[in-house]
Amino acid sequence: MVTVFWECSAPICILFRRRWRDEQLASGVKSGCISRELKTTGPISRTTGIFKSWPLQKLGSERISRAGFGVGPKQTGIRKSRTSRWRAAALIALNLFMIAHIIQWQIMGKTVSPIEPSETMYTLQRGFVNAGFIFFSLAILATLIFGRFVCGWGCHILALQDFCGWLLKKMGLHPKPFRSRLLVYVPLIGALYMFVWPVVYRSIWNPEHQPLIPKFTNHLVTTNFWQTFPSVAVAIPFLFVCGFMTVYFLGQKGFCTYACPYGGFFGLADKISPGKIRVTPACNQCGHCTATCTSNVMVHAEVKQYGMVVDPGCMKCMDCVSVCPNDALYFGFGKPTILVPKSNAIKRSYSLTWPEEIVGALVFLGSFLAVRGVYALVPFLMALGYAAVTTFLALKTWRLLRARELSFYRFNLKSSGKLRKTGWAFAIFACAWIGLNAHTGWVRYHEFQGNYAFQKVQVPDELALAQSNPSRWLSSVDRENILDGKKHYDAALRTGLFVNSEALPKLAWFEYLLGNAEQSIQLLGQAASYQKDESKALSLYYR
Structure with a gap:
């Protein structure tokens, strides 16, 4: 009987509730919230005040603010986002399209060049007009108008991060955002290094035989689709570090916040974009938007202060709009x-003190330099993600040593000055990770010194190859550089966990110049077997 009564009466209750809400809106009152400027006699529409922000005043709500975040004590009242399924479908379709792209290339032997923003580097440096350059250009233009929609709805790395966040929540773990003042500039610095520095370098140190502006050629179709991508053996740990570990340690969209160089440009474009998540006076500061946001944006605070979301980290996922119980948020x-006055900036809380910020920045730089290009395997983006995780672990371990109380997720690492079992487990993992990073840095140092010595050798290839014993023609400076480079390459090969296939041909050249032709041939053969391409091995052998 109760069930029948509820099913019959529920539509009537909903109808009366909606009518009451409409009457309240018409009179300028909305669930305990009155705007300072809301003294209108007519109903409020979403288009009212689009070009104006409303400072909202909370007079008293049944949802009591907690810890300054405006999130009510009963989180069960937050309704599910209707747009999250659409966005999940879009991201799944994106990954299926990528798989289909690879299959089509394997079957037909040629395909459209990778639709990857990093391909823009080849356009700027060599003039190769490819699909990646066109996509990145259009994405930036779209962001200038609509904001960071491309990040939220069209990025495969973000799809992995959201999937990781979903899995963690299924396990009862809710990633806490790691907030840093300095590390948020890493994406912009990475973007400048990838896309601006090559242009600056060409304009300042431009060789005489190269034009200042490269000749643009059509590279929209390619037969070697995977040429600019890492191998599958590298891609798997790359995706795991950037798509999963960054979320586990740094919070939702941790890679986007502290590593993604494309986000550096998208974030700048978003500041200029007129397209924002905006608010009507119907907002009552319930905090459902902030609790739902997976971009770690303080939505409720920003719309109260500015009348819109100003954080460039907002990726327009639209979850906040969907879950708002009063339909107070919209995209407009x-x-x-x-153009927002700087004097009205919201005071933000951060995870680190200023000394920790500086130490963290130095740790990030050291970790990045240690792993970038090591063994000729680790790509730029993976090094950024790896460094971000290392920074978090180093700072957390430091606090583990100093603090009396420390937790991570729902686990107590340290209580009353004593390490718990979970604390020991965290410390062991962090020390192993940091130790591996230090070892990798040692190997990378020797690789770098070997490469530097290789570049300093002045003996022309033609002259050396024309002699039966080239060691007799070496100057004392060249001989010193060769011995120094050989020492560093030997150290890297002896202590490294993997073989640097790009160092082998250079070591072979050193052996040849020292008169060890047989050893040189053996090293070249080894390099060709690792690279599965003799021409590539020889291209590194001949300078």
């Missing part, structure tokens, strides 16, 4: 972030 056009 108006004043961009760059």
Whole structure:
């Protein structure tokens, strides 16, 4: 009987509730919230005040603010996002399209060049107009108008991060955002290094035989689709570090926040974009938007202060709009972030003190330099993600040594000055990770010194190859550089966990110049077997 009564009466209750809400809106009152500027006599529409922000005043709500975040004590009242399924479908379709792209290339032997923003580097450096350059250009233009929609709805790395966040929540773990003042600039610095520095370098130290502006050629179709990508053996740990570990340690979209160089440009474009998540006076600061946001944006605080979301980390996932119980949030056009007065900035809380920020920045730089290009395997983006994780682990371990109380997720690492079992487990993992990073840095140092010595050898290839014993023609400086480079390459090969296949041909050249032709041939054969391409091995052998 109760069930029948509820099913019959529920539509009537909902109808009366909606009518009451409409009457409240018409009179300027919305669930305990009155805007300072809300003295209108007519109903409020979403288009009212699009180009104006409303400072909202909370007069008293049944949802009591907690810890300054405006999130009510009963989180069960937050409704599910309707857009999350659409976004999940879009990201799944994106990954299926990528798989289909690879299959089509394998079957037909040629295909459209990779639709990857990193391909833009080849356009700027060599003039190769490819699909990646066109996509990145259009994505930046779209961001200038609509904001960071491309990041939220069209990135495969973000799809992995969201999937990781979903898995963690299924296990009862809710990633806590790691907030840093300095590390948020890493994506922009990475973007400048990838896309601006080559242009600056060409304009300042431009060789005479190369034009200042490269000749643009059509590279929209390629027969070697995987040429600019890492091998599958590298891609798997790359995706695991950037798509999963960054979320586990740094919070939702940790890679986007502290490593993604493309996000550096998208974040700048978002500041100029007129497209924002905006608010109507119907907002009552319930905090459902902030609790739902997977981009770690303080939505409720920003819409109260500015009348819109100004954080460039907002990726327009639209979850906040969907879960708002009063339909107070919407996407609209108006004043961009760059025009928001700086004097009204929200005071933010951070995870680190200023000394920790400086130490963290140094740890990040050292970790990045240690792993970038080591063994000729680790790509730029993976090195950024690895360094971000290392920074978190190093700072957390430091606090583990000093603090009396420390937790991670729901686990107590240290209590009353004593390490718990979970604390010991965390310390062992962190020390192993940092130790591996230090060992990798040692190997990378020897690789770098060997490469530097290789570049300093002045003996022309033609002259050396024309002699039966080239060691007799070496100057004392060249001989010193060769011996020094050989020493460093030997140390890297002896202590490294993997073989640097790009160092082998250079070591072979050193052996040849020292008169060890047989050893040189053996090293070249070894390099060719690792690279599965004799021409590549020889291209590194001949300078």
